[in-house]
Amino acid sequence: MKQIFTSLLLIVVINSSSFSQTSTGFPEEYKVLHIEPSKTDSTISEANSPHLVVYNPEVKQGKLLFFMPGTGGIALKGPKSLFATAVNQGYHVINISYINTPAVAQICRGKVLAENSNCTEEFRTRRIYGNNNFSLIDDAPQDAIVNRLTKLLIYLSEHDKTGNWDTYLENGAPKWSEIAVSGQSQGGGMAAFIAKEQLVSRVVDFSGGWDYSDKPKIAKWYYSPSVTPSDVWYGTYHVTEPAAKIIKESYDAMGIPESHIYPFNLPVPEGKKGHSNGVRNIGYVNDWIELLGKGN
Template sequence: MNTFKLIFETERMKHYIFSIIFIFLFHTYSSAQDVDLLANSNVVLNIVPSKTDARINKANTPHFVTYNPAIKQGKLLLFLPGTNGIASRGPKDLFSTAIDQGYYVINLSYINTPAIARICKGNTIIENSNCAEEFRNRRVYGTTTFSLISDASYDAILNRFTKLLMYLSENDEKGKWDHYLENGQPKWEEIALAGQSQGGGMSAFIAKTHRVARVIDFSGGWDYSAKNKIADWYSKKSITPMDRWYGTYHVKEPVAATILKTYKAMNIPEENIYAFDLEVPEGKKAHSNGIRNLAYKDQWIALLGKGN
């Protein structure tokens, strides 16, 4: 009887110790909220924007953050989804490839509706040829007025991104997020931009005025300043050197020719423009195939380069 009791107490103590260790590890990896440590050692964090700025109440689905702490820390890839995009449903294979290339990854949750093409068209661009540029300025920086969308200043992409970096810096010590901040602002030289559709255009728009590590525009929109005339902002001078610019599109996209025209207007080097042409699976769209189709992994690696 005493032997049985000793065995029972020993097993109970082992279970207690295991529970303490589990709680400690869970607390360590969940300090930045809703964290998974995947089998491949990638840390995944899902952080609602209102946690980083209490004023935010629109587009409050989680930011998606992932990195591998076992890989030498490199550049940060900030990805901006397209219209109706949900950050947590982003292109995971592309993100895994980016991590393997040495990147930390953030897929940002931001207000991405309505699309620019739904607002800046018809009589609107006849009356205001700068509609698309003013729209993007409001959505990216929040410091200009634009009455045709209701985005608050704190809803701007820049504010959401900056507040997320500050939150991560305070709550995910393991991630060493201070590396991407400088005087309370994003350290752009350590940040690569990428995005799909509207998000690709937003990435390009930011790269025009900030010197970023790299910018990858996946089928990034088709802004107009007049009928059949692409928006003037595409031709504006870029602070980011042109050899850091990349653009992709699928040859079967309905607006492929217009997307290519915007890339040429932005002076993206011809060798940095990728015309994807693999067959699009039934029920899928050519427009988003470039970020979803794992068969493009070799092209993704070339587009991303080495993050560290």
């Protein structure tokens, strides 16, 4: 009963005038920051639209929810109702601005994939860490997702003392044990890839990417060992999206427990797509609460 009441209350907050009357699109008590990547690292010039940072300074500080949008996604246009839910659960939230075009599936296909079955792994390594020689995308090392996150956290620790951002840093790098990774589509795949190699506090993959090693075989990296234990992995997809079957197959390959896989099935509004519905439809607020868990 308490869970139902909390969920109903959150829906009311999301839809209330206090939520919509602020220019940020968040409740007035939330602190909302828009920070251009180049302000955190002068060598960054590409994908310089602002990062979105949201938290509630009036509650006990919890984990960081690090979210990565999908292909073509803009951080400031991210799923604010989902982020408000995360803040309500005790999280600080960062929706990162990064180079998200071209997509993995636009590069690792056809002849390229036939000649290199590790294409998707090498692509994601380049975009996340910037430390390999994958030449099929133009991402510079400073453009890498982890560098952008690191420089943003350092910037915030210096310029927003209220947020206690040092909590999420260790020796000048992300303190992954204090960070939950999440994302939608390409971003969901990035979250999963990071969680394979870094011990994060939680993984929430919304309709993550559908990487192949050689169609119809899914990418080998899905089967690789994970340093993040399976009991904190979660994945979602919408039953109507074209890649639903392959997404589910990838979740199974990554060892996500069946009870942690959410096949969303609410009606998709006309003109919208099931693929992005899982992060936009507030009808899933109960599911979001379960997926996110308590941040603090």
